[in-house]
Amino acid sequence: MSTLLDTHPLDLILxxxxxxxxxxxxxxxxAFAKQGLPSAKAEEYKFTNLTKRxxxxxxxxxxxxxxxxSEEQVKNAIFKGFDGHILVFTNGSLNQALSSExxxxxxxxxxxxxxxxxxxxxxxxxxFAAFNQATFKNGIQISIAKNTQVEQPILVLxxxxxxxxxxxQPRVWVEAGDFAEATFIEQQINxxxxxxxLNEVKxxxxxxxxxxxxxxxxxxxKTSISMSNIETDIQQxxxxxxxxxxxxxxxxxxxxxxxxxxxxxxxxxxGLYLTNGKTxxxxxxxxxHTIPHAESNELYKGILTDNSRGVFNGKIxxxxxAQKTNxxxxxxxxxxxxxxxxxxxxxxxxxxxxxxxxxxCTTGQLDEEALFYLQxxxxxxxxxxxxxxxxxxxxxxENIKDDAFRSYCITLIQERLGTNF
Amino acid sequence: xxxxxxLHASIEGNEILRGIDLEVKxxxxxxxxxxNGSGKSTLASVLAGREEYEITxxxxxxxxxxxxxxxxxxRAREGVFLAFQYPVEIPGVSSTNFLRTAVNQVRxxxxxxxxxxxxxxxxxKEKMKLVEIDQKLLSRALNEGFSGGEKKRNExxxxxMLEPTLSILDETDSGLDIDALRIVSNGVNQLKSKDNATIVxxxxxxxxxxxxxxxxxxLYKGKIVKSGTKELALELEEKGYDWIKADVExxxx
Ligand SMILES: Nc1ncnc2c1ncn2[C@@H]1O[C@H](COP(=O)(O)OP(=O)(O)OP(=O)(O)O)[C@@H](O)[C@H]1O
Ligand SMILES: [Mg+2]
Numbered sequence: 001m002s003t004l005l006d007t008h009p010l011d012l013i014l015x016x017x018x019x020x021x022x023x024x025x026x027x028x029x030x031a032f033a034k035q036g037l038p039s040a041k042a043e044e045y046k047f048t049n050l051t052k053r054x055x056x057x058x059x060x061x062x063x064x065x066x067x068x069x070s071e072e073q074v075k076n077a078i079f080k081g082f083d084g085h086i087l088v089f090t091n092g093s094l095n096q097a098l099s100s101e102x103x104x105x106x107x108x109x110x111x112x113x114x115x116x117x118x119x120x121x122x123x124x125x126x127x128f129a130a131f132n133q134a135t136f137k138n139g140i141q142i143s144i145a146k147n148t149q150v151e152q153p154i155l156v157l158x159x160x161x162x163x164x165x166x167x168x169q170p171r172v173w174v175e176a177g178d179f180a181e182a183t184f185i186e187q188q189i190n191x192x193x194x195x196x197x198l199n200e201v202k203x204x205x206x207x208x209x210x211x212x213x214x215x216x217x218x219x220x221x222k223t224s225i226s227m228s229n230i231e232t233d234i235q236q237x238x239x240x241x242x243x244x245x246x247x248x249x250x251x252x253x254x255x256x257x258x259x260x261x262x263x264x265x266x267x268x269x270x271g272l273y274l275t276n277g278k279t280x281x282x283x284x285x286x287x288x289h290t291i292p293h294a295e296s297n298e299l300y301k302g303i304l305t306d307n308s309r310g311v312f313n314g315k316i317x318x319x320x321x322a323q324k325t326n327x328x329x330x331x332x333x334x335x336x337x338x339x340x341x342x343x344x345x346x347x348x349x350x351x352x353x354x355x356x357x358x359x360x361c362t363t364g365q366l367d368e369e370a371l372f373y374l375q376x377x378x379x380x381x382x383x384x385x386x387x388x389x390x391x392x393x394x395x396x397x398e399n400i401k402d403d404a405f406r407s408y409c410i411t412l413i414q415e416r417l418g419t420n421f
Numbered sequence: 422x423x424x425x426x427x428l429h430a431s432i433e434g435n436e437i438l439r440g441i442d443l444e445v446k447x448x449x450x451x452x453x454x455x456x457n458g459s460g461k462s463t464l465a466s467v468l469a470g471r472e473e474y475e476i477t478x479x480x481x482x483x484x485x486x487x488x489x490x491x492x493x494x495x496r497a498r499e500g501v502f503l504a505f506q507y508p509v510e511i512p513g514v515s516s517t518n519f520l521r522t523a524v525n526q527v528r529x530x531x532x533x534x535x536x537x538x539x540x541x542x543x544x545x546k547e548k549m550k551l552v553e554i555d556q557k558l559l560s561r562a563l564n565e566g567f568s569g570g571e572k573k574r575n576e577x578x579x580x581x582m583l584e585p586t587l588s589i590l591d592e593t594d595s596g597l598d599i600d601a602l603r604i605v606s607n608g609v610n611q612l613k614s615k616d617n618a619t620i621v622x623x624x625x626x627x628x629x630x631x632x633x634x635x636x637x638x639x640l641y642k643g644k645i646v647k648s649g650t651k652e653l654a655l656e657l658e659e660k661g662y663d664w665i666k667a668d669v670e671x672x673x674x
Binding site: 367369370372373374375376377378379380381383384387388390391392394395 | 470471472496497502503508509513514519520523527562579583
């Protein structure tokens with residue numbers, strides 16, 4: 001028997017059961033019991049000891065409840081120039097009244113019938129995904145009907161109020177029909193400074209020739225911990241593109257898994273992390289080429305200062321059948337202080353012989369020669385630094401197709417890099 | 422305009438400049454020649470404000486002000502321009518955006534209003550003609566993938582845009598074919614006036630047929646060991662540096 005003292009605070013929550021997802025939960029529970037929380041030596045979490053960080057940060061957990069937000073709050077949360085649909089969530093629950101009606105798109109709370117939960121983001125693959133499946137409160141389903149091209153972007157506003165519970169576990173199931181197209185922009189609004197643990201799972205099921213863009217700004221609370229599992233199945237002729245911008249948080253871990261399941265499918269993963277203070281951001285990506293003639297592109301870039309830390313682990317898995325695969329991966333980092341650290345690791349496992357695969361990673365300081373060159377033309381040092389850093393980061397943002405959102409990201413970056421031009 | 426007295430500079434503990442004296446007045450062109458590694462680029466870099474070098478002795482005044490006190494960008498705004506021997510490639514920074522930022526920061530310092538996009542473009546077009554630089558080059562990232570000659574041309578183009586009072590051209594002629602050399606020299610000559618001055622660092626007398634110097638100095642082992650008029654350059658072209666080196670060694674004995 002374990003006493004309360006040597007029990008991890010997360011374990012205590014396992015006994016709280018909910019509503020009608022009995023079967024799905026049972027599977028999650030079992031998978032979690034098997035894996036347990038990752039130990040300090042766990043390969044997948046060796047640079048990011050979430051188990052310890054969670055125990056250090058929290059004595060206990062309480063599942064976060066939904067809450068009210070006003071129209072005014074929603075209006076204020078929308079970035080300048082945005083033109084599109086809005087979905088409002090509070091602590092992971094849908095606020096239907098404040099959300100847009102979108103033709104061809106159905107957004108509902110998950111019902112007991114959702115047996116597919118966990119079939120893409122399999123709980124046995126990650127303990128936190130398992131934990132979410134065992135204990136999440138409200139699930140959301142977003143279905144885009146076949147042949148529906150949602151022209152304007154869909155802004156997903158995640159309001160977080162950690163005073164309503166410090167364990168927030170969004171659970172989202174997205175289903176895109178054949179030939180469906182949509183762009184999602186996810187943004188988080190923290191209403192309280194109180195620390196929380198956000199543990200989300202998102203499963204995205206693409207249809208044939210469906211095209212999904214998923215953009216996200218991660219601005220987690222300074223003392224908060226965020227764990228994200230996003231996994232998507234991409235079918236024949238389909239594409240999925242993720243652009244993730246991480247700006248803050250105590251510890252942030254993103255697992256992004258792309259499964260290329262049909263020929264001529266394409267998966268794109270882009271990320272930018274700008275970290276300062278003690279922020280720790282870990283991006284673990286995995287692309288699984290299971291069939292011939294599919295392509296994946298990946299570019300992650302980091303600018304790190306103070307005592308912050310970045311981790312990048314990019315796995316490319318090319319199965320024996322997956323001939324004619326194109327897979328590209330790149331991770332570049334700039335360290336602006338002596339105490340900032342990056343651990344970067346490409347992981348290529350290639351079983352097919354006719355593939356085009358490239359990867360590279362660099363970690364260095366700001367180019368002093370370039371800085372001097374700009375200064376020698378009369379550009380102030382701070383501005384010159386900003387110009388160089390912005391040029392470095394810009395390559396990631398180019399992959400954002402929505403102009404207003406890209407401009408917004410540029411503003412965010414300029415604010416962070418202390419310059420505008 | 423520029424007065425250098427007993428300038429000593431070192432890098433990583435190695436003394437590279439060992440007592441340079443040089444006076445440059447408005448309207449003058451000075452050529453600095455000398456064998457590889459004699460310290461020509463070091464002198465140019467020190468004047469432009471590169472921070473890696475430690476000034477161990479001496480002084481430099483520019484328009485009566487202590488130049489060594491100023492940050493590199495302040496020197497540029499005051500009118501010092503260095504055309505780099507090896508211009509840096511800067512991916513992701515657009516040439517146009519960079520130049521507009523530079524021009525406007527310099528203008529601000531000189532009490533002028535910033536140029537709007539239209540005025541800036543007009544100015545760019547005008548100056549582009551001066552060095553016959555292709556617009557296509559300027560729509561690319563700064564120096565990225567430019568050939569050696571294109572980089573040098575771009576340096577002179579930037580000089581034209583920034584309108585400096587003291588231009589230091591560090592081997593701007595190296596690697597240029599004769600056509601490019603003519604174009605670049607022509608550009609430099611058109612920018613010359615009685616109010617500004619030019620220092621050209623070169624290995625080749627050839628350049629000095631186009632940009633005619635008032636004075637020629639030979640830099641050797643961190644010192645100016647000989648000064649003369651443009652005839653000195655011709656003599657160097659003919660005889661090489663050995664006789665000068667011999668003179669220096671002899672004097673040291
Ligand atoms: N970072 C450095 N550390 C040590 N020595 C250096 C460094 N940079 C330059 N030097 C040395 O300083 C000396 C002068 O170099 P500089 O580049 O000024 O010569 P230069 O006259 O411009 O030569 P060139 O004609 O080849 O361009 C050389 O001996 C060079 O090796
Ligand atoms: Mg040199």
